[in-house]
Amino acid sequence: MARKFVCRPDYPVADTPNGKLRGFELDGMFHFRGIRYAHAKRFQPATPVEPWEGIKDATNYGPVAPTYGDPIPAGEVMIPHRFWPEKEECQYLNIWTKSLDADAKKPVLIWFHGGGFSNGSSLEQAAYEGDALCEYGDVVVVTLNHRLNILGYFDLSSFDEKYANSVNAGVTDLVAALQWVHDNIAAFGGDPDNVTIFGQSGGGGKVYTMLQTPAADGLYHKAMIMSGSDNFHRESDPPHAPIAEEMLKVLNIPREEYEQLETVPYRVLMKAFIRACNNLQTGINWGPVANDYHMGHPCDVGFTEYAKKVPTVVGTAIAEFKAFVPGLPCTAPEEEKMAAVREIYGAHSDEVVEAFQKAYPGKDLSVLAKLDYWVRPGAVEFLTVRAKSGPQAPGYNYQFGLVFDINDGVPAWHCADIPFMFHNADRVPVANIEGVTEQLEDEMAGSLIALAYTGNPNHKGMAKWMPFTADGKETMVFDRRSECRANVDTELLEKIKTYGPPSGITKVSVPKDVDEEESGRDWLY
Numbered sequence: 001m002a003r004k005f006v007c008r009p010d011y012p013v014a015d016t017p018n019g020k021l022r023g024f025e026l027d028g029m030f031h032f033r034g035i036r037y038a039h040a041k042r043f044q045p046a047t048p049v050e051p052w053e054g055i056k057d058a059t060n061y062g063p064v065a066p067t068y069g070d071p072i073p074a075g076e077v078m079i080p081h082r083f084w085p086e087k088e089e090c091q092y093l094n095i096w097t098k099s100l101d102a103d104a105k106k107p108v109l110i111w112f113h114g115g116g117f118s119n120g121s122s123l124e125q126a127a128y129e130g131d132a133l134c135e136y137g138d139v140v141v142v143t144l145n146h147r148l149n150i151l152g153y154f155d156l157s158s159f160d161e162k163y164a165n166s167v168n169a170g171v172t173d174l175v176a177a178l179q180w181v182h183d184n185i186a187a188f189g190g191d192p193d194n195v196t197i198f199g200q201s202g203g204g205g206k207v208y209t210m211l212q213t214p215a216a217d218g219l220y221h222k223a224m225i226m227s228g229s230d231n232f233h234r235e236s237d238p239p240h241a242p243i244a245e246e247m248l249k250v251l252n253i254p255r256e257e258y259e260q261l262e263t264v265p266y267r268v269l270m271k272a273f274i275r276a277c278n279n280l281q282t283g284i285n286w287g288p289v290a291n292d293y294h295m296g297h298p299c300d301v302g303f304t305e306y307a308k309k310v311p312t313v314v315g316t317a318i319a320e321f322k323a324f325v326p327g328l329p330c331t332a333p334e335e336e337k338m339a340a341v342r343e344i345y346g347a348h349s350d351e352v353v354e355a356f357q358k359a360y361p362g363k364d365l366s367v368l369a370k371l372d373y374w375v376r377p378g379a380v381e382f383l384t385v386r387a388k389s390g391p392q393a394p395g396y397n398y399q400f401g402l403v404f405d406i407n408d409g410v411p412a413w414h415c416a417d418i419p420f421m422f423h424n425a426d427r428v429p430v431a432n433i434e435g436v437t438e439q440l441e442d443e444m445a446g447s448l449i450a451l452a453y454t455g456n457p458n459h460k461g462m463a464k465w466m467p468f469t470a471d472g473k474e475t476m477v478f479d480r481r482s483e484c485r486a487n488v489d490t491e492l493l494e495k496i497k498t499y500g501p502p503s504g505i506t507k508v509s510v511p512k513d514v515d516e517e518e519s520g521r522d523w524l525y
Helices: 130-136 149-153 167-187 202-211 243-250 255-262 265-280 334-359 373-386 437-455 491-501 514-518
Strands: 014-018 021-024 025-026 029-036 055-057 093-099 106-112 141-145 190-200 222-226 313-317 395-400 475-478 483-485
Touching: 014 167, 021 491, 025 373, 029 130, 055 395, 093 130, 093 167, 106 130, 106 202, 106 437, 130 141, 130 437, 141 167, 149 167, 149 265, 167 190, 167 202, 190 202, 222 437, 243 255, 243 265, 243 437, 313 373, 313 437, 334 491, 373 491, 437 475
Parallel strands: 021 055, 106 141, 106 190, 190 222, 222 313, 313 395, 395 475
Antiparallel strands: 014 021, 025 029, 029 093, 093 141, 475 483
16 A cells, blocks of 8 residues: 655645745655754864745765775675765754744654764665654654764864864864754654753764763753764774874975865865874874864763763673674584684683673573674763762663574674664665564563653563662663563673773774775674
8 A cells, every 4th residue: 555645735734943844745744854953174074054034955975074984785684874975064864853833842862873983874874764763753853963083083273273173173064964853853843951861882882972071961861872972983083183294294284284184075174084093103092082163081080070960871782893703603513612702701701601691691602702792881880980970860771682593693783772772674675573573572662762751761571670789780671571670780890800801992003005995894783
């Protein structure tokens, strides 16, 4: 049966303070795509959009932020992707809503996409589409693009005062998007005083970045960080100024003409950056840097007073990036699984196995060999520091423990929880598990919706989820049978820290050579 589609010159129209926007209606849901929320000159802060006359079209997704290196298809059955035209002027957002009544005051959910602070877009993963979550929870869903990599996080302050915050230019985009939503979302049936920000991986990092950026205070009220509270961006970058100076040499630009960096085509700019890093044998982990605009990682500098007032959920996946590493399937002989464990933990393998079985009763031993010991400890530390900071709102923790029915059993990977949280499992082939998917979608998407409505992720369709405490480290384990337990893996994480390999936190590395980088790269995130 055909779905009901409506798109006329004057309907559906949202009348915002800046001007009118025309989207389209599909089966009673309104879709608005490619709404410009800010402008920005290269390396400079985002600025508001100006009002307009007439009705602007909002039926097409806007350009996404430029990234360097062509994507190589990989793992599409696990993480289906979509790509879109790139442009530096990428400050666009998308909205799904069931009402255009300014008095509807529905909760608003704003999604920050993954890909670190270097890659990705608001529509890159098929599971990012917001219609199912909008329908399921009767909420307004917003996704957005923003500046990344060298355009969003390169410190050029040594050249000119106008670049004083160029190292956090991408952060100013996020704040500008939140401000736009605050000022305009009522026209889409949303409540500007009930906004939840959530994101995964780099998107989760953007959530905690907002928690630590005073300019965003009051523009959001709840938060969810999915696989994004790790320690990667706590590593200190080398000073950016020498790299910038070397780039000028690579580009044959005189030092006094540094403003030419604002007009060099993006691909040329990135080639020069990579060449400069190779010449200096250094690199940059793109991401926010502490200054008088952004306070820095809360585990290093403490949580802001506003962050302590925000109910915050922090989650991880049981295998994260290690799920992508070849290993033994669940169907392998037990002696082979144990041999794989012994390769990692040596003489201490038996006690690590005992702690693993206590943490995850009934979980196949093959999972231990792929167990994440990077992102999960960062999440626990984040919530522990928060719990000890005297918060005025609770924090909650989850671990996505599902082993998927692919390749004889693969434990939940980085991004595996996204389709369930978005109620989009039907868009991701591997997420469809008979007798499991529907329950997990209801539990996980339901917890996000409950958080948005009440500030508490508990709802009737799941086991009781206890707030995280420094002593109990209470964790909801989402699985074929979900349950919340205290100190789920406290002992296990301690043994892994003591007996296992390094955590996986990487130091700043030199980028690949220009020619090698241009050949493409795996886009599996």
